[in-house]
Amino acid sequence: MVSHIQHLPVPQGRYYSAPGKCFSWVNKVKWAELPTTVNSRLLIEDKTMQPGFFNHLLLICQFEIKRGFATRKGLLSLAAFAVIWYFILLYPLRFAAGLLTQENGLNQNLSFFDFIGFGSIQRWSIPEFDVFWHFALIIFPMLSVTLAADQTCSDRERGTLRFIVMRSSRDRVFFGRFTGFMFIQALLIGAAAFSTLLLILYRDATLFSSALPELLALIVNLILIILPFTAMMAALSAQVKSARQATVWAILIWTFMAGMISGLAYYLPALDFLKFLIPGYQLSDLAQLSGWRTLQLAYIPLLQSLILLACGRWIMTRQAL
Amino acid sequence: MSSPIIQCQQLKHVYSDKVALNDVNFELDAGEPIGLVGPNGAGKTTLLSILSGFLRPTSGTVRLFGHPPGAAQLNGKVSALPQDARLDPGFTLIEQLVFYARLQGLTTQQAILEVSRVLEAFALTEAAHEKPGVLSHGMAKRAALAQALIGKPALILLDEPTAGLDPVNVRIVRSIIAEQSSATTFIISSHDLTELDRLCQHILLLENGILQTEKIQINEQQSATRFITLQMESCPALEVSARFQALEGILQVTNPQKNEFIVAYNADLQPNMDLQLMQCIQTNHWQYRQLSHGKTLEEKLFFRD
Numbered sequence A: 001m002v003s004h005i006q007h008l009p010v011p012q013g014r015y016y017s018a019p020g021k022c023f024s025w026v027n028k029v030k031w032a033e034l035p036t037t038v039n040s041r042l043l044i045e046d047k048t049m050q051p052g053f054f055n056h057l058l059l060i061c062q063f064e065i066k067r068g069f070a071t072r073k074g075l076l077s078l079a080a081f082a083v084i085w086y087f088i089l090l091y092p093l094r095f096a097a098g099l100l101t102q103e104n105g106l107n108q109n110l111s112f113f114d115f116i117g118f119g120s121i122q123r124w125s126i127p128e129f130d131v132f133w134h135f136a137l138i139i140f141p142m143l144s145v146t147l148a149a150d151q152t153c154s155d156r157e158r159g160t161l162r163f164i165v166m167r168s169s170r171d172r173v174f175f176g177r178f179t180g181f182m183f184i185q186a187l188l189i190g191a192a193a194f195s196t197l198l199l200i201l202y203r204d205a206t207l208f209s210s211a212l213p214e215l216l217a218l219i220v221n222l223i224l225i226i227l228p229f230t231a232m233m234a235a236l237s238a239q240v241k242s243a244r245q246a247t248v249w250a251i252l253i254w255t256f257m258a259g260m261i262s263g264l265a266y267y268l269p270a271l272d273f274l275k276f277l278i279p280g281y282q283l284s285d286l287a288q289l290s291g292w293r294t295l296q297l298a299y300i301p302l303l304q305s306l307i308l309l310a311c312g313r314w315i316m317t318r319q320a321l
Numbered sequence B: 001m002s003s004p005i006i007q008c009q010q011l012k013h014v015y016s017d018k019v020a021l022n023d024v025n026f027e028l029d030a031g032e033p034i035g036l037v038g039p040n041g042a043g044k045t046t047l048l049s050i051l052s053g054f055l056r057p058t059s060g061t062v063r064l065f066g067h068p069p070g071a072a073q074l075n076g077k078v079s080a081l082p083q084d085a086r087l088d089p090g091f092t093l094i095e096q097l098v099f100y101a102r103l104q105g106l107t108t109q110q111a112i113l114e115v116s117r118v119l120e121a122f123a124l125t126e127a128a129h130e131k132p133g134v135l136s137h138g139m140a141k142r143a144a145l146a147q148a149l150i151g152k153p154a155l156i157l158l159d160e161p162t163a164g165l166d167p168v169n170v171r172i173v174r175s176i177i178a179e180q181s182s183a184t185t186f187i188i189s190s191h192d193l194t195e196l197d198r199l200c201q202h203i204l205l206l207e208n209g210i211l212q213t214e215k216i217q218i219n220e221q222q223s224a225t226r227f228i229t230l231q232m233e234s235c236p237a238l239e240v241s242a243r244f245q246a247l248e249g250i251l252q253v254t255n256p257q258k259n260e261f262i263v264a265y266n267a268d269l270q271p272n273m274d275l276q277l278m279q280c281i282q283t284n285h286w287q288y289r290q291l292s293h294g295k296t297l298e299e300k301l302f303f304r305d
Helices: A053-070 A072-101 A105-115 A119-123 A127-147 A153-158 A160-165 A170-203 A205-239 A243-267 A269-277 A291-297 A299-318 B044-052 B093-103 B108-121 B137-148 B167-180 B193-199 B214-221 B237-245 B273-283 B297-302
Strands: B006-015 B018-028 B034-037 B059-064 B078-081 B155-159 B185-189 B202-207 B210-212 B225-232 B250-257 B260-266 B288-293
Touching: A053 A072, A053 A170, A053 B093, A072 A127, A072 A170, A127 A170, A127 A205, A127 A243, A153 A160, A153 A243, A160 A170, A160 B093, A170 A205, A170 A299, A205 A243, A205 A291, A205 A299, A243 A269, A269 A299, A291 A299, B006 B044, B018 B044, B018 B202, B018 B210, B034 B044, B034 B193, B034 B297, B044 B059, B044 B078, B044 B155, B044 B185, B078 B137, B093 B108, B093 B137, B108 B137, B137 B155, B137 B167, B167 B185, B167 B193, B185 B193, B193 B297, B202 B297, B225 B273, B237 B250, B237 B260, B237 B273, B260 B273, B273 B288
Parallel strands: B034 B185, B034 B202, B078 B155, B155 B185
Antiparallel strands: B006 B018, B006 B059, B202 B210, B225 B260, B225 B288, B250 B260
16 A cells, blocks of 8 residues: 655755656556655756766776875885885895996996896996886886786675765776776886986986986886786776785786797797787887887887776676676 | 656576576656565565666666666766675775765765765764774664765665664664655665565565566455454463454454464454454453554565465
C-alpha cells in the first residue's frame, strides 16, 4: 500500500517539482499513483557546478602530490630516495669529478671510464653530468617502477576508488593520477639534477653558465624517459591488486617481452621494429649521447607512452571497482 | 509527468558462471525511500554496483537521470555508500571529504562548510582531523555515510547503511534519511526489515538475481483480507489461536514465531478487529506487547503463501 505523503512547501532556488508516479514496473506492474506533491522534487543540474576535465585532472593530481610529499608513506619514499642519491653524489659523482680534474687526468683515466661503461664521459663538457646521466638512466626508471606502482590498485582494493568515481570519471582518475605521479617524479629528477649542479659549482663556480643548459637537457630527457615506465605502471596498477604485484608483473613483462621480441627479431628481422614497444629500449643508445642531442630519441618514449596509456585507459574503464 | 530517475532494461550480470542478475526490468521515479531486499547472494550489491557505475552489466541498459552510470553529468547528482568501502588511511577525514566535495564542484570554502555540516550530522566533528585507521567500525561507517550526503545529491544508493552501527547511530541515520528524503531519493539495501519497514514506502525484492514483482502485487491487491500482527507476552499459543479463531470475521490465525500471531480477517465483516482482539486478550488476562496493522515486511516478502 502506498501511503499519502504530507504536502511540503516548495523551496526556492535550485529545486523544481517533479510530480507524477512514484514507482512503476516496465510493462508489468503499475504501482499506486502518488499525489502530486513535492516529495519527488529533484536537484536540478547546475551547469556552473560541473567541473571540467582539466579541473578534475588538476584536483586529482594535487591530491596525489599531497600524498607524495605530505603523508608518512610518501615521506618515507622520499627519505629513501634522498639517502640513495646522497651516496651517489658523495662517492661516484665526486670521485669522477676528482679524477677528471686532476692534471692529465682525462687522458689517463679514459680507459678506466670505458672499463666501467662510462665511455661517453668524453662527450660531456662537465664530467659530473655524464656520471649523473648514467646513474639516472638506471635509477629513475627503477624508481618509476616502484614509486608509481600504486596508482589505483590499493585504492581499488580498499574501495576508496568507489568514493572518487562517484564524483569523477574513470578517465579523469586514471590520467589525473598518472599526471600526479609524473609531477612527483619530475620534482625528484629536478632535485637530483640541482644537487649535482651544486656539486659542480662547489668544484668550480664559473661553470654555472655552461652547466645550466645541459642540466635542463638532462631534466627534460629524464622526464621523457620515465613517461613510458609510469604509463606501464598506470596500466598494470589498473589491473592488479597490489603495488607489489604491479612491480613484479612489470619486471616479468619487461623481461619476457624484451626476450621474446629479441628472439623473434633474430629469426625474423622484419619484426625488429617491435623493440620499440619495450620501455627503455632506447636507453643504451641514449647513454652514448650528450646535451640536447639526447632528444633525438624522444619520439620513442612518447610513442610508447601513448600506446601504454591507451591500454591502461581501456583496462581502467572496464575494471570492476 | 517526470522522467524516471532510474531505468533498467533487461539487465543481466554474470560472474564467471554464476548469474547474479537476470532480466531485471524496472523504472523508479523520484520519491520516498525505496528498499532493496533479498537473501544473501540475491544480487542486491551487484545491482547497486551497476547503478553506481562500479560494475558494467553483462547485458542490458541502465540509465540514471537519462545518463549511463558513471557519466560526468551525474557528478554531484548521484551518490552512494558502497558496501565495505573504506576511506584512504593516509589522509584525515576532513582532507578526504573536502577533496570529494571539490570534485563535486564546490569551492574550497564551500567544501569545508559542507563537510563540516555532514560530519556534524553524523556526530563526527571531533574526529574530523583523525585518520580512518584510528576510527572505530561504527565511526568509519558514519564517515562513509557522511561522504554520500555531501552536496545533497538527488539520488543516494545505500548498501547496508546501518550494518554494524549501535542503536543510537541507527536512529541518527534513520532521522537523516527521513529528513532528507523530501529532496533526495534513497535506495536502501538492507537485511534489517524493521528498519526498511519504518523508512520505505516501496520494496524491491531480489531473489536469485530475479526481481520479484507479481507476488508482491497480488498481496497489495488483496484489500478485502486484512492482517493484524500481534506480539504477546508469554502466553499459551494453542489457546490464543483457538480463541482468536472463534471471533467473527477471522479467516486465519497463524503463529509464525514464539508469542507472535498473524491474524487474517475480513474487514467487511469486522472492521474493528483490533478492538475485538484487545477485548479477547483482556477477558483472558493475557498480556500483549504490540499490535500493528498489516503483516511485518518479513512476512510479506519471505513468507507469502
